Amino acid sequence: QVQLQESGPGLVKPSETLSLTCTMSGGSVSSGSYYWSWIRQPPGKGLEWIGYIYYSGSTNYNPSLKSRVTISVDTSKNQFSLKLSSVTAADTAVYHCARERKVTMIRGVSNWFDPWGQGTLVTVSS
Amino acid sequence: QSLLTQPPSASGTPGQRVTISCSGSGSNIGSNTVSWYQQLPGTAPKLLIYSNNQRPSGVPDRFSGSKSGTSASLAISGLQSEDEADYYCAAWDDSLNGPVFGGGTKLTVL
Numbered sequence: 001q002v003q004l005q006e007s008g009p010g011l012v013k014p015s016e017t018l019s020l021t022c023t024m025s026g027g028s029v030s031s032g033s034y035y036w037s038w039i040r041q042p043p044g045k046g047l048e049w050i051g052y053i054y055y056s057g058s059t060n061y062n063p064s065l066k067s068r069v070t071i072s073v074d075t076s077k078n079q080f081s082l083k084l085s086s087v088t089a090a091d092t093a094v095y096h097c098a099r100e101r102k103v104t105m106i107r108g109v110s111n112w113f114d115p116w117g118q119g120t121l122v123t124v125s126s
Numbered sequence: 127q128s129l130l131t132q133p134p135s136a137s138g139t140p141g142q143r144v145t146i147s148c149s150g151s152g153s154n155i156g157s158n159t160v161s162w163y164q165q166l167p168g169t170a171p172k173l174l175i176y177s178n179n180q181r182p183s184g185v186p187d188r189f190s191g192s193k194s195g196t197s198a199s200l201a202i203s204g205l206q207s208e209d210e211a212d213y214y215c216a217a218w219d220d221s222l223n224g225p226v227f228g229g230g231t232k233l234t235v236l
Binding site: 061 | 128
């Protein structure tokens, strides 16, 4: 059974870089069938997709965050990571990692997230 | 402002059938499939429905999904107290070139 677990600092100062790691167990990030995603949820609010990485290293980011986001993968450690630079209070959120399955068909894209990590709260404050 | 619109709240009594709507546009729901997630208080979202109407193994058949045009719906029949949670829809958006989520619907079991 695939499980994902986020880790990283729970408090980051404004203007600094948020860094989180997602460790996978029960499977391999080298699987070519999936993408490895980060999704965040500000307190009391909805979900926002941050971006994903494929095992080959190719990435896709939310345009609203693209200038500040870097997602990387370490297949030797079965991990993928998120870096978000120049953070502000608006970046305070629970950050989830998730496995994304994306199938591109003639009639469109079918994608879904399963499983999700439990999430880690990152607070941006001085 | 979410690209997918959900009602902020819904409610029902035990045993009842409730539906939650998700409205989008031609660049997301109109062109691609919809997935649904259940988030119990203090937990991570859990996949309920994928590809509009497919249930992962382990999800009760009380949960069903449908899509028509640029809208989708999640139906929960035989409502139970443990169904009280937040529900989110999601779909790939061709303009964003990425997935978008609805704002979420808080389901209360009265």
